[in-house]
Amino acid sequence: GDSVTQTEGQVTxxxxxxxIINCTYSATSIGYPNLFWYVRYPGEGLQLLLKVxxxxxxxxxxxxxxxxNKEATSFHLQKASVQESDSAVYYCALSGSxxxxxxxxxxxxxxxxx
Amino acid sequence: xxxxxxxxxxxxxxxxxxxxxxxNQTNNHNNMYWYxxxxxxxxxxxxxxxxxxxxxxxxxxxxxKASRPSQENFSLILELATPSQTSVYFCASGDRxxxxxxxxxxxxxxxx
Numbered sequence: 066g067d068s069v070t071q072t073e074g075q076v077t078x079x080x081x082x083x084x085i086i087n088c089t090y091s092a093t094s095i096g097y098p099n100l101f102w103y104v105r106y107p108g109e110g111l112q113l114l115l116k117v118x119x120x121x122x123x124x125x126x127x128x129x130x131x132x133x134n135k136e137a138t139s140f141h142l143q144k145a146s147v148q149e150s151d152s153a154v155y156y157c158a159l160s161g162s163x164x165x166x167x168x169x170x171x172x173x174x175x176x177x178x179x
Numbered sequence: 180x181x182x183x184x185x186x187x188x189x190x191x192x193x194x195x196x197x198x199x200x201x202x203n204q205t206n207n208h209n210n211m212y213w214y215x216x217x218x219x220x221x222x223x224x225x226x227x228x229x230x231x232x233x234x235x236x237x238x239x240x241x242x243x244k245a246s247r248p249s250q251e252n253f254s255l256i257l258e259l260a261t262p263s264q265t266s267v268y269f270c271a272s273g274d275r276x277x278x279x280x281x282x283x284x285x286x287x288x289x290x291x
Contacts, residue, residue: 071221110284111269111271111282112282113279113280116279156221158221166227167224167280169214170221
């Protein structure tokens with residue numbers, strides 16, 4: 066079936082350092098999935114961070130970027146310089162273009178040290 | 180900004196008891212969803228709805244029922260709660276999941 070893999074359950078980064086959170090996907094029943102990053106700040110619900118629906122394109126929001134790499138089936142989340150306020154849980158997700166549901170990864174807890 | 184409100188925020192239930200989790204949205208979205216989040220798992224879809232009066236099974240529906248009496252409200256019902264249903268539950272609404280979903284703050288359920 067279709068799935069999303071986030072290899073790191075928890076990542077700790079010092080403030081102002083760079084970040085990469087890995088995400089790979091398998092979309093056996095969906096030819097060209099739409100790809101998303103959602104974020105959950107402490108005490109809040111999930112909210113959309115960014116989305117990309119076309120292979121090869123990059124999405125960006127709040128200093129975060131992710132590129133839809135169809136060949137590598139990857140959608141890694143990157144930020145050049147993290148801030149303490151970025152501490153949150155980040156979820157990679159996919160859906161088909163006409164799908165009725167999102168498929169989520171396990172989430173990566175980002176802790177930014179001051 | 181779209182709003183999804185879940186109640187209660189925290190719930191402690193006894194094994195074998197009935198639990199109802201409620202969700203209300205003011206977005207006028209047709210679709211609503213119930214997910215659960217457990218450590219080591221992504222959010223997993225329990226039930227969803229395309230509109231008032233409709234409910235559909237998601238990926239892990241066993242032990243759960245859902246009810247959508249109106250456009251705004253979507254409930255998740257555990258008729259006979261078990262400790263394995265201890266989890267954090269999220270409700271969401273959206274026109275299409277491939278566009279954007281709006282989530283509630285979550286309900287932390289503990290079944291003892």
